[in-house]
Amino acid sequence: MIQCSTVQCSGQEVVERRQMEVDKVVCLPRLSRVAVCGGTHGNELSGVYLVRELLKEEKKAMEEEEEEEKPVSVVLVLSNPWAIQQCRRYVKTDLNRCFTHASLNGPLSDSAPYELIRSKELNTLLGPKGSPEAVDLVCDLHNTTANMGLCLIAYSDCDWICLHTFKHFQRQMPDIPMRYIHFDVPKEESYSLDSVGKHGFAMEIGPQPHGVVRSNIYTAMKFGVQHMLDWVRFFNSGTIIEGGFVDVFTMVKHIDYPRDSETHNIIAAIHPQLQDRDFCLLHPEDPLFQTFSGETLRYKGKEPLYPFFINECAYYEKGIALSLARKRRVMIPAIRVQTEQEQQASEQGFGSEEEE
C-alpha cells in the first residue's frame, strides 16, 4: 500500500521533504470545483470574451440537455462587471489586490469602494478563502502589455497541482513560450483572486494592449483553459501522474522608472534593448532605461536576474517598470488523486493540516 501524505508546505523548508518525496507518489484531494475567472481587470479582454463564450456554450449544453456526468464542476465568473462594462482596469480600486484576509473579513463601510464590496461577493461565491468550502482551483485570466508569452503565476513553488498543470501546458502547447512565475508571498498575505481557492493561479498572456482582443492571444488562452480542465479531469480519474522538473522564476524585486523629484513624472523609458526582452537574462551594466535626452541608464544590481512585466501599462501607477526573478529548477513528485477512503481519513485531520 502506498503511503500517502497530504503535504501543505510553504517557503524554504521544503527541500528535505522533496528529497524524500521524489520517489513517493503524493496523494492529493480530488478537484471537484474549478473556477475560471475573466475580467478581474475589466480591460484585459481575452478572459472577458473567453468567459462569455464559455457561458454561452454552457447555456447551450444545458438547453440541449447534454448532461453527461462531469466529475468537475466549472464555475465561470466575470469578476469585475462594472470595470468590464467601462473597459477599464478597475472602477475605484484594483480588485486583484482586495483578497487579503484583512480585506475580506474586515467591516464594510457605507463608502466602501465598489471592488471591496465585489471581493466579498466573490469570496462568498468561490470561498470563503481558507475554508473547506472554497473551490478547489481558481484559474484567473489576465493579459499583459509585456512580451511574456503565457505565464502561470502562483504564490507557491511547491503547490503540485499548479506545477503539474504547468507541465501539462508545456506538453500540450509546445509552440507557445511559457513560464512559471512564483511570487514568494506568505499565504497569510496573499491578496489576489486566485488565493481564494484551495489552489489557484493567474494565467497571464501577452503581449496584448489593454482594450484589444488579439486572435492569437485569445486562442492561446482558450486552449490553456481547455487543457487545464482536461488535466483536472485526468487527475481526478485516478491515474498516477509522473513527476519531473519545472523551471520556476521566483520574483526577487521590482525596479521603478527614474522620476523627476518634484513632479514625480517619469523621465526615462524602458531602453530599446530591453523592451520586449522579457525572460532574457539581465546582467549588471546592461541597459535599463533611456532618458528623454538620450542617456542610457544601466542595471546596477550585482546579480544577473530575469526581467519580466517589462513595460506593463498598469504598473506605471504602481511604480514598477519591470520585475526581476531568479530561476531555479524545481523537482516535482508524481501525484495521484486520493481515493474516497484516503480523502475521508485526511479530512478528519483537516484542522491539523495547516500546521505542517
Add this chain to the structure above:
Amino acid sequence: MSAYKNSVCFNEARRVAIFGGTHGNEMSGVTLVNLWVKNSAEIQRKGVETKPFIANPKAVEKCTRYVDTDLNRAFSPENLSAPGGDDLPYEVQRAQEINRIFGPKGSPEAYDVIFDLHNTTSNMGCTLILESSKDHFNLQMMNYIKKAITPASCLVLLNEHPLLKYSTSRSVAKHPVGLEVGPQPQGVLRSNIFEAMRVILKHALDFIELFNEGMEFPPCTVEVFWVSERIDYPRDANGNIIAMVHPNLQDCDWEPLNPGDPMFQTFDGKTIHYQGSGTVYPTFINEAAYYEKQQAFVTTRRETLVASAIRKA
C-alpha cells in the same frame, strides 16, 4: 518670381502648435509635449512661434482617452457654438477654449499649422494624416518628411470621406496635420515609438523654417491611402462582438486585402472572409479605441496626388 507655372503662394507659417494628449492615454505625444513645455529649444525655429500644448489635461491626468466625450470628434460647428458653459461636457468646453486660443476655426486669425500627436494600437508605423486632398502646403510638407526619413517609411492617410471625416482638434488650424504612430498600447511609452515621432516632428519643423525663408518647393507627387469604408466587427443581435480580427489580417496594416481573404475569426474558430469587389488597403486594424466606434478597421484605396509648387507669399 516663381520658377514654376501654377505655383501656389501661402503666407509664412508664423504660428504653429503641437498638440499632445488630445487622447490622454496616447503617451508619446503627452511625453513629448511635457518635455517641450519645460524646455522648448528642440522645437524652436527662426521666425516661427511653436507652441507645445496639452489638449486634454483632465484625460491626461487620468490616463484615459477622454473624460466625457472624445475631444478629437468634438470640433463640429454645433459644438463650437453651443451655449451652456459649465453644463456642457468637459471636452466640448475644452474644444471651445482651444478654438478661442488657436482659432477661430475657418478664420484668418487661426493658427497656421497644428500638429496633433497620436498613438495607435494598430501596426501602422508612422502615418501622417491629411484632411484635404487640395492642401498643397500639407502635401509638400508630407513629401518633404517622407524624403527626409528615407529609407524609414512614413505613409499618408487621407481622410476626406464626407461621412467618415470627423471634427478633429487640429482642424482649428489652416493646415491640420495628424501624426499617428503605432503599435503602442494605450498608457504605455515605448522608446522606439517616441523617438520616431520626435524625428518626424523635427523634419516637419525644418520644412516650415525652409518655407518661411523663401525656399520654393517644386511640384511633386504624393502617394496617399484614401479612406474608403469603415468595417465593423461582426456582432450578434445584442450588439456584442462575435469575432476577432483574423490572425492573417492582424498587424497587416497597409497590405492588400483581396476579396476572399480571411478577415475575422469567430470565437469558436470559424473564418469570415472579405466580400468586397476589389483589393483594398486596410489600416487602423484592431485599434482599441474603435471598438466602441464600431470599427475593426478602415479600408483605403491607393491614389497618387499631385502637389503644385509652393512658395511663400
